[in-house]
Amino acid sequence: MGTVQVNSIKAWLLAARPKTLAGAATPVLLGCALAYAEGRFQMIPALLCFLFAFLMQIDANFINDYFDYLKGSDREDRLGPERACAQGWITLDAMRKGIALTTAAACLTGACLLAYGGFEMIPVGILCILFAFLYTAGPYPLAYHGWGDILVIVFFGFVPVGCTYYVMCRDWTWNVTLASLACGLIIDTLLMVNNYRDRDQDAKSGKRTIVVRWGAKTGQRLYLFLGLTAAWLCLLFIPTGHIWAALLPQIYLLPHFMAWQRMVKISKGKELNSILGETSRNMLLFGILLASGLIL
Template sequence: MKTNSLPAWILAVRPYSLGNSVILILVGSALAWTDGAFHWLPALLCLLFAVLMQCTANLVNDLWDFMKGADKPDRLGPDRAFAKGYITLRAMKAGIAGFTLAACAAGTGILAWALHADILRYGGWELVAVGAACVVFAYFYTAGPWPLAYHGMGDIAVILFFGLIPVGFTYYILTGTWTWEVSVAALACGLVINTMLMVNNFRDREEDARCNKRTVVVCLGAGVGRWGYFALGAAAVALCLTLLAGGRPWAALLPLAYLAAHTATWRKMVRIDHGEELNVCLGETARNILLFGALFTVGILLG
């Protein structure tokens, strides 16, 4: 692959994972739609911000996992552009800065729209704080003197920044409010998306232990990875079922189909147990996350 080429950058931003950001904004937007408060422009800006921030986080992860010794050219998981030498250090740093600035521009657009609509409770400072937190998370998930992913905090960070914040604040930006149903939906999404991190950490547990990357699986053992993966998906579906109390039967019941696919992948993961073959489970997990997002969004729209 040619150095710093478009295919190299496509590999670096990990397009297979970007669907995670898409479903989060779709779920938040669907909730706003059913509550009669959907607006296409801020929803589109939220989507742009989420995708750009995920690209930033993926690039930072690509760079710093290699620099910390967690990613080597012969790693078990999918190829990493920087580790393979497909992107130079100078270009990677410029790319990280560019994606960060683009995300901040989208965030500024969100803030401008929300201020014009006059629906914010705290004058926009809450959006500034959340936007800044997203940037900090994108960098300090794997970079800095105390990276979250290296100290057993990766799962909490994913549930927060790939669940509660994007779903909740998409709804808040569109409606100016926050409900218990939004919290349930956001947490369910965060748990489902964390299955991707869990299967990654389960596959890489031996490599991570050697480079002192203290993930939950490294700290608590492979058994936590096996059962934790299943528990995340099951807990998400259980949370969806609570929406029956809010008069949303479709949103509560359609995700049950996801649980069947999730369980099948979990059984395969347990059977394979270790090695590069677990990448099959990673691909299925990405597919299952998209399935959950589609079912949940349609269920919300149906009521």
């Protein structure tokens, strides 16, 4: 990694974890595609939705970095990307200020969206910020009690896909529900491989993820199941006339199956980070394929 100066721009970029922004962009992309398919796409609210999603993802990364460090989860045996607080790249005081600033920026962006989505967007924005903290903070951190997968489906599926569509169309349709669920399941593959890699360390830290509770074999099967289900759900677009939205996502199945095979073969250790990278690329591929299908 080389030398990272304390509280430097490089340190903040590493803490923001820009590679995770694909997970924030994919749902908004799908929401935009759904609106475009109905001839109701609007550029300004689309850009605001992307900005809000990026800010919330970075905020969540900062919050997780800070509170996982305080809980002692980021130990020397960590297999995932190095964390800024644990490495001493960012001081705890600076991280608190970074979290406050990013949260404020997300709130300001969300306020701008009220002009398009109405005041009903306020409780949604509050819930986004609240659960960004509740994920790893507080007396009952949700990620430590196996709620991570449900939260991903809600806050990386239904909330961003549905709200992006809503601020442009002021409506909710069957296609929105379908795309939201498929998107949430796809993004959960990223959490699943992350938890599969960290299962031994999470068990020591008292982090009771699904993989820790039910075992590595369950993690393998769920990873495969999530991708298959998301792709096959898209076949339900056929009755609504979106043939390409049903067919194009099936292309995703091949790289997903190949990543699953390698995941099972590697089984343990830092080498699983390569599967994390593949899963992220596959997730973005799925989003592009489904969005293209909806537009076509």
